[in-house]
Amino acid sequence: MDDQARADAFYAHVMGGGKVEADTWMPDDYRAAVLKFVEMHANSELMGVLPEREWILRAPTLKRKLALTSKVQDEVGHAQLLYRVAEDLGKPREQMLADLMAGKTKFHNVFHYPTRSWGDVGIIAWLVDAAAIVSQQALRDSSYAPYARTMKKICWEESVHIMHGRDVVLTLMNGTSRQREMVQEALDRWWGPLMQMHGPPTDPATDRDLIWKIKSKGNEQLRQEFLAIYVPRIWELGLTVPDTELRYDEAEGRWHYTEPDWAELRNVVTGHGPMSQERLEFRRTNHAATQWVRDAVLGAPSAAA
Amino acid sequence: MNEAPRDPSDETQNALAQLLMGIADDEFVIGFWDSEWTGIAPMLEEDVATSSISQDEIGHARALYELLAGLTGQDADAIAFGRAPEGYRHAALMNHPRTDWAFTIARRYLYETADAVRLEALSRSSYEPLAQLAAKMRREERYHLMHLDTWLRRLAADADAKARLASALRALWKDALAIFSPVPSEDLLVRGGELPEPMDSLRARWLEQVSAVLGDLGLPGPSPDDLAAGTEDGRTRRTDDFRWLHGEFTMVAASERGATW
Amino acid sequence: MSDGSPPHDRVWEVFRQEAEGDPMIHSGNVRAPDEELAMHYAREFYGRRQESNRLWVVARDAITELDDPDLLKPPFDRSFKRPGGYLIKHKLEAAKARAGAAAGEGHE
Numbered sequence: 001m002d003d004q005a006r007a008d009a010f011y012a013h014v015m016g017g018g019k020v021e022a023d024t025w026m027p028d029d030y031r032a033a034v035l036k037f038v039e040m041h042a043n044s045e046l047m048g049v050l051p052e053r054e055w056i057l058r059a060p061t062l063k064r065k066l067a068l069t070s071k072v073q074d075e076v077g078h079a080q081l082l083y084r085v086a087e088d089l090g091k092p093r094e095q096m097l098a099d100l101m102a103g104k105t106k107f108h109n110v111f112h113y114p115t116r117s118w119g120d121v122g123i124i125a126w127l128v129d130a131a132a133i134v135s136q137q138a139l140r141d142s143s144y145a146p147y148a149r150t151m152k153k154i155c156w157e158e159s160v161h162i163m164h165g166r167d168v169v170l171t172l173m174n175g176t177s178r179q180r181e182m183v184q185e186a187l188d189r190w191w192g193p194l195m196q197m198h199g200p201p202t203d204p205a206t207d208r209d210l211i212w213k214i215k216s217k218g219n220e221q222l223r224q225e226f227l228a229i230y231v232p233r234i235w236e237l238g239l240t241v242p243d244t245e246l247r248y249d250e251a252e253g254r255w256h257y258t259e260p261d262w263a264e265l266r267n268v269v270t271g272h273g274p275m276s277q278e279r280l281e282f283r284r285t286n287h288a289a290t291q292w293v294r295d296a297v298l299g300a301p302s303a304a305a
Numbered sequence: 306m307n308e309a310p311r312d313p314s315d316e317t318q319n320a321l322a323q324l325l326m327g328i329a330d331d332e333f334v335i336g337f338w339d340s341e342w343t344g345i346a347p348m349l350e351e352d353v354a355t356s357s358i359s360q361d362e363i364g365h366a367r368a369l370y371e372l373l374a375g376l377t378g379q380d381a382d383a384i385a386f387g388r389a390p391e392g393y394r395h396a397a398l399m400n401h402p403r404t405d406w407a408f409t410i411a412r413r414y415l416y417e418t419a420d421a422v423r424l425e426a427l428s429r430s431s432y433e434p435l436a437q438l439a440a441k442m443r444r445e446e447r448y449h450l451m452h453l454d455t456w457l458r459r460l461a462a463d464a465d466a467k468a469r470l471a472s473a474l475r476a477l478w479k480d481a482l483a484i485f486s487p488v489p490s491e492d493l494l495v496r497g498g499e500l501p502e503p504m505d506s507l508r509a510r511w512l513e514q515v516s517a518v519l520g521d522l523g524l525p526g527p528s529p530d531d532l533a534a535g536t537e538d539g540r541t542r543r544t545d546d547f548r549w550l551h552g553e554f555t556m557v558a559a560s561e562r563g564a565t566w
Numbered sequence: 567m568s569d570g571s572p573p574h575d576r577v578w579e580v581f582r583q584e585a586e587g588d589p590m591i592h593s594g595n596v597r598a599p600d601e602e603l604a605m606h607y608a609r610e611f612y613g614r615r616q617e618s619n620r621l622w623v624v625a626r627d628a629i630t631e632l633d634d635p636d637l638l639k640p641p642f643d644r645s646f647k648r649p650g651g652y653l654i655k656h657k658l659e660a661a662k663a664r665a666g667a668a669a670g671e672g673h674e
Contacts (some may be wrong), residue, residue, distance in 0.1 A: 021633075023631075023633075027466065041385075046344075046349075049343070050344060053343060053345075054555075056340050056341070057340070057341065057550070057553040057554055058554060058556050059338060059557070061382045061566050062367040062385055063367075064566060065340075066360055066364060069340050069343060069356060069360050070356075070362070072356070072362060073343055073356035073357070075344075076344055076352045076356070078610060079349060080349040080350060080352075081594065081611075082598075083349065084577075084594070084596075093349075093597070118557045118560075118566070147433075149594075150594070168325075168566075170566075171565055174565075175561075175565055176561055176564050178561055179564055224468035242541065282345075283345075286345040289405060290346070292404055292465060292466065292469070293348075293460075294347055294464070295463075295573070296459070296463035296466035297348075297460075297462060297466075297599055298348075298572030298573070298574050298575045298599050299572045299574040299575075300572070323658075350596050350597060350598060350607040350610070350611070351607075352613070353610045354607060357610055448609075451606070452606055455602055455603060
């Protein structure tokens with residue numbers, strides 16, 4: 001069978017719901033698409049550690065300290081799981097870390113923003129994680145089986161994070177007026193990035209990740225799911241969402257909202273967000289500072305290609 | 306199995322509270338410093354392991370603060386977060402920041418081995434709640450000791466890593482000895498069995514064990530100067546690094562006193 | 567693995583047992599320079615939440631894989647090897663009916 005016929009058979013297989021393993025023959029396009037998708041996901045988990053990490057030292061009670069450390073630990077664990085999937089597709093971890101730190105590969109927008117208060121810790125753990133879970137649940141049936149299996153584990157582990165986030169927010173909302181203001185202020189800042197997080201709507205006819213079933217839902221569908229579940233939960237606490245257009249249209253069966261700033265999204269994910277460079281620099285510095293450990297324990301890699 | 310705590314005399318109770326506070330603060334502060342590695346440890350897999358270990362320490366600190374809270378009538382979080390820097394009773398070893406990986410492994414090695422000796426003794430404490438807690442902690446600490454032993458040997462097997470480790474140990478020995486600083490009214494606790502052996506005796510056993518292991522690996526033990534240094538302020542001397550950490554961990558709680566978080 | 571990878575790093579597959587008596591199930595993999603650290607990391611990734619009763623850690627290169635469809639899904643009928651290959655419903659109905667009729671004839 002020549003490559004074209006093989007590729008045709010492969011695409012028919014995945015588009016028909018068939019699964020692919022790491023050592024299955026796959027067309028270069030598919031391999032590249034999965035790798036790009038998984039690599040960005042892995043990068044995001046790794047960079048996602050940084051906004052919350054600052055607050056590990058500042059957690060105000062023993063219980064919160066444990067919960068937050070554990071949550072951030074889980075994110076690191078997820079980065080490992082995802083890098084492993086990507087490594088088995090053929091790209092070495094060291095190369096992926098180098099590309100991330102050099103700004104050559106991307107990570108999700110939300111992790112390019114600063115955290116300013118304990119209120120952010122609650123909002124991130126609750127709503128940012130919620131938006132991420134909506135995406136992640138839709139990946140549990142990915143055509144690329146190692147990714148699908150990993151997503152099942154990740155979704156199971158993430159369920160704790162939302163509970164933790166919601167608990168933090170509820171405690172603040174039931175607290176003093178300053179604590180409630182802290183939550184509202186954090187929500188006001190995070191709403192924009194949250195709405196951009198799932199990305200602009202894509203055309204199902206040309207979205208290869210969707211066609212090849214690497215992912216099973218489009219961006220807009222994910223955003224609608226997020227809004228459907230979480231806006232009522234936000235409102236029921238007496239919090240306001242900083243979007244006067246936000247409402248559910250019964251007739252259309254969808255949420256209306258102010259068009260997110262897609263230019264901001266593009267700008268941010270290409271490394272121009274408020275914390276993009278600082279966080280990448282932080283990673284570079286720490287990576288360099290621990291190189292001697294890896295060299296000692298894993299052996300120094302042979303001269304770079 | 307919750308036995309009601311013995312009803313100790315005031316003096317014994319105070320001494321016991323000081324003992325507990327020292328151990329709790331040791332676990333609390335080392336747990337804090339090492340939690341800083343979360344997200345930036347040398348390897349992703351190791352990152353998760355180090356984070357678990359620091360969470361265990363905080364968990365142990367929590368249990369100890371709760372025990373202390375039972376004795377003094379305060380709230381565990383209030384004890385953990387509510388003192389000025391001078392009010393903490395951790396060993397001087399914990400004044401140092403996380404620094405680098407060699408420092409972290411060296412400090413943790415010195416601490417965990419000392420803690421193992423301390424916990425073994427405390428698991429024989431006449432104060433039943435402490436004996437039970439110490440026994441529980443020892444089970445978790447087994448993993449810490451295994452992990453540290455693994456890292457110590459690996460770093461010692463590489464010339465560059467070994468040099469860094471040796472340098473860190475040399476910098477830390479004097480403050481590590483402070484773990485076994487005498488506790489106020491220690492003789493009272495030893496007579497009553499709450500502290501089954503005096504700190505001096507525990508220290509001697511620890512030094513014997515650790516010197517043997519480090520000696521085999523060609524790593525430095527304490528210098529004569531380290532051993533001769535006084536330890537009266539071993540649990541009261543503080544550094545700017547610790548004051549910085551204190552500022553961090555009290556920041557949110559201090560922003561609105563009395564609020565629930 | 568190619569350039570950039572540390573020479574002593576290996577991949578270890580992790581199998582876990584959920585509860586006593588359950589089968590060992592493949593759950594994922596970790597990277598480590600040797601068995602000892604691999605065991606520590608397996609504990610972290612597949613056991614730190616107290617979710618496992620037992621773990622196996624196996625170097626990936628110790629595993630021999632078979633995925634050849636000619637061997638695992640050969641084309642000839644093998645239904646005689648499975649319960650589903652024996653359709654007895656109608657035969658059973660017929661046998662019962664005959665036995666019922668015979669019993670009716672010789673009924674006391």
